[in-house]
Amino acid sequence: MMTPAELLDHQDTARLWTSATPAAPDVATAYQSQLALRQLRQARGEVPRGFKIGFTNRGIWPRYQVFAPIWGSVWDTTLTHCESAGALSLSGSCQPRIEPEAVFGLRATPAPDASLQDLWDAIDWVAPGFEIVQSHRADWKFTIPDTVADGGLHFRLLVGQRIPVRAVSDSAQALDALLAGATVSLQRNGEVVDQGAGANVLDSPLRALHHFLQELRACPGAPDLQPGDVVTTGTWTDAWSVSPGQTWSASFSEPLGSLQLQLA
Numbered sequence: 001m002m003t004p005a006e007l008l009d010h011q012d013t014a015r016l017w018t019s020a021t022p023a024a025p026d027v028a029t030a031y032q033s034q035l036a037l038r039q040l041r042q043a044r045g046e047v048p049r050g051f052k053i054g055f056t057n058r059g060i061w062p063r064y065q066v067f068a069p070i071w072g073s074v075w076d077t078t079l080t081h082c083e084s085a086g087a088l089s090l091s092g093s094c095q096p097r098i099e100p101e102a103v104f105g106l107r108a109t110p111a112p113d114a115s116l117q118d119l120w121d122a123i124d125w126v127a128p129g130f131e132i133v134q135s136h137r138a139d140w141k142f143t144i145p146d147t148v149a150d151g152g153l154h155f156r157l158l159v160g161q162r163i164p165v166r167a168v169s170d171s172a173q174a175l176d177a178l179l180a181g182a183t184v185s186l187q188r189n190g191e192v193v194d195q196g197a198g199a200n201v202l203d204s205p206l207r208a209l210h211h212f213l214q215e216l217r218a219c220p221g222a223p224d225l226q227p228g229d230v231v232t233t234g235t236w237t238d239a240w241s242v243s244p245g246q247t248w249s250a251s252f253s254e255p256l257g258s259l260q261l262q263l264a
Contacts, residue, residue, distance in 0.1 A: 002033070004040055005040065010136050017136045023146045023149035035222060048074070053211075053212045053234050054070045054071065058200070060235075071212055079230065080159070084260065088132060088264070094134045096155060097134070098132055102182075104231050106123060107227055116173075120172035126175075128159075130250065131155075137150075159230060161259075175206055180197075180203060183197045200235075
């Protein structure tokens, strides 16, 4: 089993794990390793800004042999906001891939045992996003505990134009249906490479967020959601390998709009 310090060193140096030994013996232990890794990052001055949810798209579970969602932290050092276009550097990443996602911003901590409506009450905005994910296992061949211990596979998050949820919906039911029915076209250098829908992520991004909240609160020692946190809810398409110099675009249908990313 890898120590939190070893996990952080591999993240800092973008080196593959060389041992075939699992990073943790089970998922529960892996989350404790991730939380210890989180403490190490905080101790050196990084500030948590929210969370990412991974493997919410059931359509890609067989490809990765992962059959349940995971989560990890998003940091001030990994989060970038823009309007409709932004840029990110892949320097320091390990086997990076890109994912188009819906991102939520919280205005309040959700109520205990929050319903979907309670969750809607706690959300401030929704936005299109690109998450750059990475894996320190060669060829993305991993176990679920590996992905959890590896920081939820998070590298960078670009958040586009933030749309107030009350400007596009008057209830959780309305927002749930709107985002579930939304679609995305993913383009690399102007050519369409994939298409997806909000319904791919646990039936809707709002439901993915609700599932995550329950899992977060069931994890011993995990922090709760806080006002100002961002949560990105999982890819609407497959995850695609990326390289410096590429331009990626995601054309979402309403209410999310479009987002462009230049990679360096």
